[in-house]
Amino acid sequence: GAVVSQHPSWVICKSGTSVKIECRSLDFQATTMFWYRQFPKQSLMLMATSNEGSKATYEQGVEKDKFLINHASLTLSTLTVTSAHPEDSSFYICSATGLAGGTGNEQFFGPGTRLTVL
Amino acid sequence: GENVEQHPSTLSVQEGDSAVIKCTYSDSASNYFPWYKQELGKRPQLIIDIRSNVGEKKDQRIAVTLNKTAKHFSLHITETQPEDSAVYFCAAGRGGNEKLTFGTGTRLTIIP
Numbered sequence: 440g441a442v443v444s445q446h447p448s449w450v451i452c453k454s455g456t457s458v459k460i461e462c463r464s465l466d467f468q469a470t471t472m473f474w475y476r477q478f479p480k481q482s483l484m485l486m487a488t489s490n491e492g493s494k495a496t497y498e499q500g501v502e503k504d505k506f507l508i509n510h511a512s513l514t515l516s517t518l519t520v521t522s523a524h525p526e527d528s529s530f531y532i533c534s535a536t537g538l539a540g541g542t543g544n545e546q547f548f549g550p551g552t553r554l555t556v557l
Numbered sequence: 558g559e560n561v562e563q564h565p566s567t568l569s570v571q572e573g574d575s576a577v578i579k580c581t582y583s584d585s586a587s588n589y590f591p592w593y594k595q596e597l598g599k600r601p602q603l604i605i606d607i608r609s610n611v612g613e614k615k616d617q618r619i620a621v622t623l624n625k626t627a628k629h630f631s632l633h634i635t636e637t638q639p640e641d642s643a644v645y646f647c648a649a650g651r652g653g654n655e656k657l658t659f660g661t662g663t664r665l666t667i668i669p
Contacts, residue, residue, distance in 0.1 A: 470654055473657075485659075536653075544650070548600040
């Protein structure tokens with residue numbers, strides 16, 4: 440149980456375009472989802488915390504107007520990278536936690552989306 | 558906010574020997590400490606976690622120890638095998654649905 444999927448697994452886009460990444464919890468209700476960015480050979484850097492039905496909380500230094508996050512249901516969160524530029528090329532990973540007493544503290548990670556901006 | 562430091566950044570161990578990775582954290586309110594294993598291009602996989610009400614937890618060849626007073630916790634892998642080669646991340650958080658802060662990672666290489 441506790442499976443998280445992401446789509447697409449990889450995407451290549453032109454500079455200036457927008458890209459949407461979906462994160463889904465397949466077999467549990469995800470009250471909270473997290474979006475991370477991971478550059479090569481580096482750690483996971485939290486971008487934002489997303490609670491269902493409310494606005495995301497962004498980490499310091501993350502532009503909320505550039506990285507739009509929507510968490511409209513208990514099983515789906517989306518990250519839209521607007522006006523992408525080559526420096527936005529990275530591995531984007533989501534994770535999800537469920538209702539208390541269910542999945543507890545554990546964050547379940549999606550498989551990641553590799554974004555390349557040309 | 559929380560700050561997690563992890564050492565060493567790289568570690569090479571002869572197959573069959575033990576590996577130890579150490580982390581320190583700064584937020585005394587943190588009470589959940591997971592360890593993740595990440596293979597190249599793949600998602601992080603939880604291998605073991607510990608909560609602040611215990612000092613040690615073991616799962617077969619993997620163990621984690623926690624010293625809340627000193628604010629540090631360690632991952633111990635015994636009888637290492639080639640498939641243990643990966644990048645390992647520690648993390649710290651306040652539990653529940655609170656965010657995690659990750660360490661910088663340790664690239665573990667098991668030498669056959």
